[in-house]
Amino acid sequence: MHIQVPGEAEILALWERGLTRHPIDRALLLYAWTRPDLPASNFPDLPLGTINKALLRLRETCFGPRIIACMDCEHCGTRMEIALDTGQLLAGIEDDTPSKLDDITAEFEVSSFRFRVPCSRDLAAISGERDLKAAAVKLLEQCCLEYPKNGDAGFGSLLVEAEAAMEALDPAAGINLSLSCEACGENWMVDFNIGTLLWDEIDVxxxxxxxxxxxxxxxxxxxxxxxxxxxxxxxxxxxxxxxx
Ligand SMILES: [Zn+2]
Structure with a gap:
């Protein structure tokens, strides 16, 4: 899919429209730029990985492939600079993704419960939840399509298996970076949110x-x-x- 480079007036128009929106809606607004051929009303229902992959490509189109991010080590607080590349990030998440995922919602089954992969509408529904576990359970409830007839197992017991299935079906839904600190030698994982990064760059x-x-x-x-x-x-x- 070829993405048109937004001109200066268009960057300003996107910024003006996104300024007062929630980050989830900003990501959808930027996604809409990449797919002028599709009806925007369906975008909130697309798998999260579909949005993320398009935003990585849009980032490359607007600002090039190289991303330099600064953050503090979680363990010793040392300021560190991380160099990322949109091509490498895309290569890491596209290998197992069937291209048909881009336009349909993938479904899977765990213990006779039927689920679909999460979309932006689901993220919006759990955005007020501060407790991580509660948010994960609520997300699973959101994505449940079918309950077993005599099933009384709570969603909590399905979390691990369901999250693994979601990640396998839509690996680009969450981009995790493995970081290590040169100063203290600790390793840890962080979520990389391309929607937030791209919005911040457009804002600047x-x-x-x-x-x-x-x-x-x-x-x-x-x-x-x-x-x-x-x-x-x-x-x-x-x-x-x-x-x-
Ligand atoms: Zn450190």
Whole structure:
């Protein structure tokens, strides 16, 4: 699927529309950019991995494949820099994913309970739950399609098996990074949320575009479309002259 590069005015439009939205909706808004050919009303029901893979490709289209993230070691607090590559991340999650998953919802069975893999609508439904275990059980309830007739086992006892099945069917739903700290030698796992990362980068880009428009509009009286129509070289030269 070819993803169109959003222009400056389009980056600003996406940012404006996403600014007041919940992170789950922001991810769907960005996904919509990658699939203008599909009806947006179905996006909340798509498997999470479908959204994540498209957002990794969109990230590559907008800002290139290299991702540099900074975080503190969970154990000793040392600041560390992590270099990631969208191609490598995609290669790690696409191997086992049947391409048909992109448009359908995968289902599986555990102890005669029938489930489907989670989608954004499910994440929204559990977003208020602070307790991790309770959230996992609630997510399973959300994804349950069929109960066994005489089944009285609680969802809690199905968690481990169901989560493993979900991960096997939709490996891109959760991207885990294995990190190790050079200072203390500890290893640990973190969740990598491409939706949040990409939104933060779009936010930074949009605010810097607004600052450029502000400086040039103030100095020359040009409108936003007039400023966006300038080549990047001309714009940089004018910004230089107004002392930005
Ligand atoms: Zn450390």
């Amino acid at each position: 880009r949009a605010r810097s575009l607004l600052a450029e428009v502000h400086s040039l509009a103030q100095a020359y009286g040009w409108t936003e479309p007039e400023i966006f129509a300038l080549s990047s070289q001309r714009r940089a030269a004018y910004l230089d002259m107004v002392g930005v």
